[in-house]
Amino acid sequence: MSVRLPVTTWSASVAGFVGVAVLVLATSGFPGPSVVLLTVGLTGMGVVVLAWLGLGRRAAEIPVRGLYWIAVAWCLPLLFARPLFSGDVRSYLAQGVIAAQGLDPYRLGPMAALGASSPVAQEVSHYWQDTPAPYGPVWIAISRAIARIAGQDLLLTLLLNRLVELAGVTLIAWALPRLARRMGVSPGIAVWLGLLNPLVLWHVVAGAHNDGLMVGLVLAGMEIALGGLSGPSRLVSGFVLLTVAANIKIVAGAAVCCLGAALARRWGRTAGRGALVMLGVFVGFVVLSVVISAVTSLGWGWLGTLGASAQVHSWLAPTNQLGFLVGGLGALAGADITSAAISVTVRVGAVLGAIAGAGMVWAIFRGRWNPLTGLGLVFAVMLATGPVVQPWYLLWAIVPLAASLRSDRARRPLVVISAVSAMLLPPISGGAAVLVAGYLGAAVLLAMIWLGGCRGKSGSRTFSSDGRHRSSSTKQHAVSDID
Incomplete structure (x- = not known):
């Protein structure tokens, strides 16, 4: 069997x-100027x-199997990288330990539970050393299992967390073309935009964030459930996966709501009957979550820590940006109102988000959007x-939309957001001068690489199953759209 690629x-x-590989080497700890x-x-x-971006021009033509092999090649070096772009895996280790x-990670932060002398607690970012775990019992149970295997070894913990996230990546790879x-x-475009996305490489594989497993379970659950709307077994299996995902991070509960709206449309017909279906879905979600909490013996303490991450002002959140803007205007008048302004804008955002989210679930029920x-x-x-x-939160929206948006025009914002966001966080920390110089130097080098690449010639190569390739003079041309 062979896969022909231009x-x-x-x-x-390549x-x-x-x-x-260059990124992994640059961040491997080699001595040199920052x-x-x-x-x-x-x-x-x-x-x-x-x-x-170059692959995206031909994504509709590339066999999904070929994209899978590209994904494997791009992920492989990252398995040996240091934790990149975030230190959250250190928090995972502390929570697992x-x-x-036998302590309660939903009541005690790393410092309180492990002590100030603990090397594990010291590795955690100072922002989170006193913060209890904000994750659901499924994730804490996974972290606990990893801690029992790896002890306090950060390197082994990182490797095991990456293997867990690779399971999530595998679920994404399985579900995307089917959805x-x-x-x-086009399955090729969905796999390119959702699986090969640089944000997946940086933050799921290299960063080992649990969002990868959550998104993988959400996609797999939606695919299985949507394929089983006419039968109970697949539907129940998909629903279970969605509930498990929500017991990793509660935001995945949105998938349960969207599936419930699809079920209400199919079975409810009227708004009243639809509401009964949604109520049944909610009851099923709660019952299954109770079972998960009991099986993991971790209880419901996580519901009280869901807002822990909001304690640190997120500079990427629009609600926080608006609060910073109001605070800056207040500072010009001599008033220190930044924290109060952010508190207000966050609350307003929560209300607006709840209204908009409910409206979208209603739109699914009315058939204006697919789930x-x-x-x-x-x-x-x-x-x-x-x-x-x-x-990495952007993947929550990008990955499902990669499999559902049908036009290039609709996908274009996702492509732009992905490309820009992939370059936002530097792989190596440094002062302002180092960051400015590093980004400017990289921009110059990338411009040179881009100009050199524009002079390349087209052709094709055939890759056979034994890994060899054969050259060919056959030219292939990109298709502009898939619809």
């Missing part, structure tokens, strides 16, 4: 692999983003009106 696709896939290492790391990231010692076909979207598009838009509203936004 030379431009082959070149982009360039992406090289870019990932500005040089930062420039090299950012250049590697930029090469991956450019390669990803706390639970493994895309169900929604009338997958509705889910992506509900997540987008959460990000626009919520108190905390991180680059």
Whole structure:
């Protein structure tokens, strides 16, 4: 069996692999000036983003199997990287150790539970050293199991967390093309935009964030459930996966609501009957969550810590940005009102988000949106009106929308947001001067690489199952749309 790829696709896939490898090397701890290492790391990231954009021009033509192999090649070097872009895996370790010692991670933060002398607690960011775990019992149970295997070894913990997140990536890879076909979207474009997205590479594989597993379970649950609307077994299986996802991070409960709206439309007919169906879905969700809490023996303490992450003002959250703006205007008048302004804007955002989210669930019930598009838009509203936004949170909306948006015009904002957000966080920390110099240096190098790449010639190569390739003079041309 062979997979035929155009030379431009082959070149982009190799360039992406090289870019990932350069990023891993630049962040591996080699001695050198910070500005040089930062420039090299950012250049590697930029090469991956450019390669990803280049693949997007032909994504509808590339076999899904070929995209899978590209994903494997791009992910492989990141398995050996240091924790990148975030130290959350250190918090996962601390929470797992706390639970493994029989303590309550929903009541005690790392410092209180493990003590100031604990090397595990010291590794946690100072923002979160006194913060209880904000994650559901499924995730804490996973962290507890990892802690029992790895002890307090951060390296082994990182590897095991990456393996868990790779399970989430595998679920994404399995569900995306199936959901895309169900929604009338090109599977190749869905896999390119959702699976090969640089945000998945940086923050799910390299950063080992639990959002990867959550999103994978959401997509798999939606695919299984939507395929089983006419039968109970698949529907129940999909519903269970969605509930498990929500017991990792509560935001996945949005998927339960969207599925409930789809069921209400199919079975409810009228608004009253639809409300009864939604009530049944909610009761089922609560019952299953009670079972999960009992099985994991972690209880319901996590519901009291859900707002823990909002204690730190998120500079990417629009509600926080508005609060900072009001606070800045107040500072000009000599008033220190930033914290109060953010508190107000966050509360206003919560109200607006609840109204908009409810409206979108209603739109699914009325048939104006399919449940997958509705889910992506509900997540987008959460990000626009919520108190905390991180680059990896964007995947909540991007991945389901990758499988449901049918036109290039509708997908274009997702592509732009992904490309820009992929370059927001530097892989190496430094002062303002180092960051400015690193980004400028990387911009110059990327411009040179881009100009050099524009001079390449087209052609094709055939890749066979034994890993060898054969050159061909056959030229293939991109298709502008999939619809």
